[in-house]
Amino acid sequence: MSSHCSPFGVERGFIMRQSVQEMIAQSKGKKNKQFVEKMIPVILFLIASVSVLTTIGIMLTLIFETITFFTRVSITDFLFGTTWLPFSNKEAQYGILPLIVGTLKVTLIAILVAVPIGISAAIYLSDYASENVRRVLKPLLEVLAGIPTIVYGFFALTFVTPLLQSAFPDIKIFNAISPGIVVGIMIIPMIASLSEDAMSSVPKSIREGALAMGSTKFEVAWKITVPAALSGIIASVVLAVSRAIGETMIVSLAAGSTPKFDGDFTGSIQTMTAYIVQVSKGDAGYGTTIYYSIYAVGFTLFIFTMIMNIIANYVSKRFREEY
Amino acid sequence: MRYIEHDTVVRRMNGRMVVNTIFKSLFLLATLAALMALVILMYQIVTQGISHLSFSFLTNFASRFPDQAGIKAALIGSIWLMAVVAPTSIILGVGSALYLEEYAKQNRITTFIRMNISNLAGVPSIVFGLLGLTIFVRALALGNSILAAGFTMSLLILPVIIVASQEAIRSVPGELRDASYGMGATKWQTITKIILPAAIPGILTGSILALSRAIGETAPLIVIGVPVIIQFLPAGVMDTFTALPMQIYDWSSRPQPEFQQVAAAGIIVLMVVLLLMNSVAVIIRNKFEKRY
Numbered sequence: 358m359s360s361h362c363s364p365f366g367v368e369r370g371f372i373m374r375q376s377v378q379e380m381i382a383q384s385k386g387k388k389n390k391q392f393v394e395k396m397i398p399v400i401l402f403l404i405a406s407v408s409v410l411t412t413i414g415i416m417l418t419l420i421f422e423t424i425t426f427f428t429r430v431s432i433t434d435f436l437f438g439t440t441w442l443p444f445s446n447k448e449a450q451y452g453i454l455p456l457i458v459g460t461l462k463v464t465l466i467a468i469l470v471a472v473p474i475g476i477s478a479a480i481y482l483s484d485y486a487s488e489n490v491r492r493v494l495k496p497l498l499e500v501l502a503g504i505p506t507i508v509y510g511f512f513a514l515t516f517v518t519p520l521l522q523s524a525f526p527d528i529k530i531f532n533a534i535s536p537g538i539v540v541g542i543m544i545i546p547m548i549a550s551l552s553e554d555a556m557s558s559v560p561k562s563i564r565e566g567a568l569a570m571g572s573t574k575f576e577v578a579w580k581i582t583v584p585a586a587l588s589g590i591i592a593s594v595v596l597a598v599s600r601a602i603g604e605t606m607i608v609s610l611a612a613g614s615t616p617k618f619d620g621d622f623t624g625s626i627q628t629m630t631a632y633i634v635q636v637s638k639g640d641a642g643y644g645t646t647i648y649y650s651i652y653a654v655g656f657t658l659f660i661f662t663m664i665m666n667i668i669a670n671y672v673s674k675r676f677r678e679e680y
Numbered sequence: 681m682r683y684i685e686h687d688t689v690v691r692r693m694n695g696r697m698v699v700n701t702i703f704k705s706l707f708l709l710a711t712l713a714a715l716m717a718l719v720i721l722m723y724q725i726v727t728q729g730i731s732h733l734s735f736s737f738l739t740n741f742a743s744r745f746p747d748q749a750g751i752k753a754a755l756i757g758s759i760w761l762m763a764v765v766a767p768t769s770i771i772l773g774v775g776s777a778l779y780l781e782e783y784a785k786q787n788r789i790t791t792f793i794r795m796n797i798s799n800l801a802g803v804p805s806i807v808f809g810l811l812g813l814t815i816f817v818r819a820l821a822l823g824n825s826i827l828a829a830g831f832t833m834s835l836l837i838l839p840v841i842i843v844a845s846q847e848a849i850r851s852v853p854g855e856l857r858d859a860s861y862g863m864g865a866t867k868w869q870t871i872t873k874i875i876l877p878a879a880i881p882g883i884l885t886g887s888i889l890a891l892s893r894a895i896g897e898t899a900p901l902i903v904i905g906v907p908v909i910i911q912f913l914p915a916g917v918m919d920t921f922t923a924l925p926m927q928i929y930d931w932s933s934r935p936q937p938e939f940q941q942v943a944a945a946g947i948i949v950l951m952v953v954l955l956l957m958n959s960v961a962v963i964i965r966n967k968f969e970k971r972y
Contacts, residue, residue: 381864405776408800409793414811415811418814485708511928542717573693630804630806634903662803662807
């Protein structure tokens with residue numbers, strides 16, 4: 358038998374011939390293995406930094422192209438202008454307020470739909486539903502979150518808009534209400550699911566204490582669960598607002614492409630996201646002002662959603678009730 | 681002597697119980713309303729699209745004529761896209777998760793990476809499209825190819841895969857790790873032979889769910905400039921292509937009502953693909969659930 362047998366060998370008398378120390382020394386001597394052990398953390402760190410590079414890439418892309426845009430369009434016109442007419446033959450105007458107003462209209466309606474339904478569903482699931490009912494209802498609600506937004510867009514255009522038109526003939530084929538409602542439906546599961554998580558983490562003992570004192574289930578939900586989970590609920594709503602602001606396909610299909618600075622919900626509007634889609638679909642040549650304008654709009658959109666995400670993070674950390 | 685007067689209690693409780701019942705019904709109604717929306721959506725799409733759904737719909741290319749329009753190029757294109765997105769995003773996602781869970785020290789850089797991942801998850805998909813357009817399409821000159829779109833989509837779903845993989849890795853019991861180290865295994869041996877095999881069901885489930893998001897995502901593809909009318913199949917990752925949601929978008933936005941039905945048929949195909957992917961995820965989860 359050779360003495361160079363594998364350290365994991367099981368030949369008889371193996372241990373007699375080779376002490377553990379020798380085995381360890383032999384094992385450590387393997388250059389390859391040590392090299393792998395040292396290199397792996399480095400490689401994995403590089404992989405993990407891809408996500409950081411992505412963020413940096415997004416920031417740099419948006420900042421640089423937006424700066425190019427601002428060499429051609431004055432920044433005050435962009436921020437405070439109330440006319441968005443990039444395709445005008447005479448004089449193009451780039452005032453972003455109409456696009457922001459359009460985005461806010463859709464977001465407002467979405468929130469009006471999603472917050473009452475989402476929070477009610479969360480209360481029902483956490484305080485009323487039996488374990489079995491919950492196990493069926495929660496995944497079903499989450500199916501809504503898995504439906505592609507293009508499908509919601511089609512639904513808004515071909516079902517919700519005609520339905521609204523049959524009830525209110527004033528509503529145009531492209532409007533803010535129909536996509537608003539459908540964006541609302543899309544973010545219901547987000548609010549319901551995140552709020553329900555927050556409510557479920559309120560300890561049972563507190564609820565049972567209130568029930569034992571003679572409270573009804575509604576009083577427990579309204580005076581104990583909701584206040585205790587309030588930070589989580591607010592965070593879920595803020596995140597949902599962020600999703601609604603960034604939503605693209607539903608508004609591209611159903612909201613139209615008429616940037617307007619007014620309070621009208623029944624006619625065609627345009628959101629920031631829908632404008633980017635409109636330009637991308639067409640053939641705005643590389644290097645034109647219109648081409649750079651999508652980055653300026655994208656940057657504005659990015660800042661809006663970023664602020665929302667930071668608020669959500671802050672609220673859920675700062676105001677969390679610890680038990 | 682009676683301490684509790686039954687009648688008084690009933691009288692005082694009555695109103696509160698009524699309020700309770702009313703709100704219970706309201707909460708239940710809200711939950712059911714959300715589910716009704718789901719049912720109506722499904723019903724609408726199936727009734728509109730089923731008439732156009734046929735075998736030739738799957739084997740025809742896009743066409744100007746609604747009755748000849750098919751989804752072949754888009755379906756094959758989406759499969760190509762997934763062939764790029766799946767390996768790229770899973771390798772990056774699992775690698776990042778392994779670093780964060782197994783190697784990262786608790787320092788500022790790690791906190792920064794974690795914070796960055798959660799922020800990245802909140803960035804709208806269309807902004808990823810702008811990133812892809814600038815970096816992959818123009819700077820790296822990949823054009824509107826499968827590769828450019830695939831990389832963009834990979835970055836988009838990366839945060840989801842990282843978080844899912846982190847949870848899967850974290851749920852591997854500590855005893856397994858300790859036992860492996862106790863046997864003299866190195867860290868990398870422990871990861872490849874113990875931790876990854878134990879965490880794979882969770883990683884796969886999360887990855888499939890993330891991929892099913894990527895397959896339905898439209899906005900980044902539009903920004904990158906993925907065309908819709910394509911009469912050929914891609915032969916490699918550098919070829920131009922079209923994808924299911926792009927094709928559906930194009931059909932939906934056409935004014936002719938016949939194309940609405942074609943779009944609905946396309947949506948049915950997309951939903952069947954999603955359903956298949958999700959079923960696989962559920963099967964994997966149920967099969968391997970609670971092994972420890």
